[in-house]
Amino acid sequence: MELVNYETIDNDIAVITFNRPEVANALSSDLITGLEQCIQKVKTDDNIRSVIITASGQKAFCAGADLKERKTMNDDEVVTAVQKISSVCDAIEKLDVPVIAAINGVAFGGGLEIALACDLRIAANHVKMGLTETSLAIIPGAGGTQRLPRLIGTGQAKLLIYTAQSISAEDAFAIGLIERSVAASFLQDEAVSIARKITKNGPAAIKQAKKAINQGMDLPMDEAIQLEHASYKKLIPTKDRKEGLLAFQEKRKPDYHGN
Template sequence: MTNFVNVTLEDGIAIVTLMRSEAANALSIQMLHEINEELEKIQYDRSIRVVIVTGDGEKAFCAGADLKERKGMSEEQVRQTVALIGLTVNHFELLAQPVIAAINGVAFGGGLELALACDIRIASSNAKVGLTETALGIIPGAGGTQRLPRLIGVGKAKELIFTARRITADEALAYGIVEKVVPAKDLLEEAKALAAEMAKNAPLSLIQAKVAINQGIQTDITTGLQIESLAYSRLLYTEDRLEGLRAFQEKRSPLYRGK
């Protein structure tokens, strides 16, 4: 266990917990470095099939950048820190495995941007989210202006970013920012159940499906279909594909090994 990030492994699922509840799990420089170190390990660990990221405590998923720490920074240090936050958020998106954000409380600014970089978002009923940067004289700088419009549409994203509005979990569900809202006491178990439902499938298939979706959505349909075809072709000669066929013929559950 590191100082500000805790990673636990359960049946092929890595649970990454941000451990600064006393500071609303804000992204300090040390925490950012620790997150990247842990994600680097997860990226290449083929025993990990799905990743869950959540915050310690019940009040905050992640309040975004550590503004108290930023007060004492020079302009150059601020630029470096903003770049590091962007790099860290991108790291979640670039993980090979599916990533579920279990939003256990407030997720403002960079905290919501982190969640937007995940593949799926589940929120506790007490969660609140928002890209609040325009109220602070800045704009979302870790992908928020790009990922939110792609997720919920340009008009709705502009409304939320221009107003810096903080919305409830149910409102986030209505906007399409989160896929599900559950009672706070059930959040982690719901995330684990969803992760387990994914983890039983062929891990290489999960990886290539994520590649096809994430890369294909950025381009036109013709190019997207080519990306899908390439991703499919990478699975043709895998042991898992043959195991899937055998299991289907033998009417049993497949035993996938990620090979």
């Protein structure tokens, strides 16, 4: 049985699904390796315009590290395992196409850190989530202490990390941790609907928008504006830009190819 499944929808949406429901999709070394392989598939398939990361069932998106596996590791092996999860989160964030986390069940620790590395987060409304590491006398080690405050603000991030408390999807939506909360039965449809809205737009434009947003966040405003301008300029000579204008003029849907 594959621990991480990979499939495509409409030939341009990749769906990556964790498949260890019996252990709440805990992040074993093998699961992380499977996720790495799926990310590599996305990177090498020029047809892919957006990605959905989700999990099988409704109980768990990912409950974090595989603690049973961790117990068998020495200190150096634990550090290596955490670095591998962090590296995968970085790889997700650095994909040049948008990534949607469809959070179907609980998302704790490293599981939430994977979701934080995505561009958008949609959760079923029964879901609980949190960065609970300090309750185990550790801290988030896959980007959680950095991505969470950038997303929801320093105070709210400190509150969640210091207390190690989990919160509901309703509360997560209220503080901006997730972008949508929907009934579990609609989660997949909502994720695919958003992905399709993304993929109908100019692929090169989406990539440049993601680059400008992500890289501009930590720059002074004047440098960030320059980055936006440089990203905009790259789109001027593209065939897609001309197609967009022509399609608007002819009152039809544009046919974009990413060039």
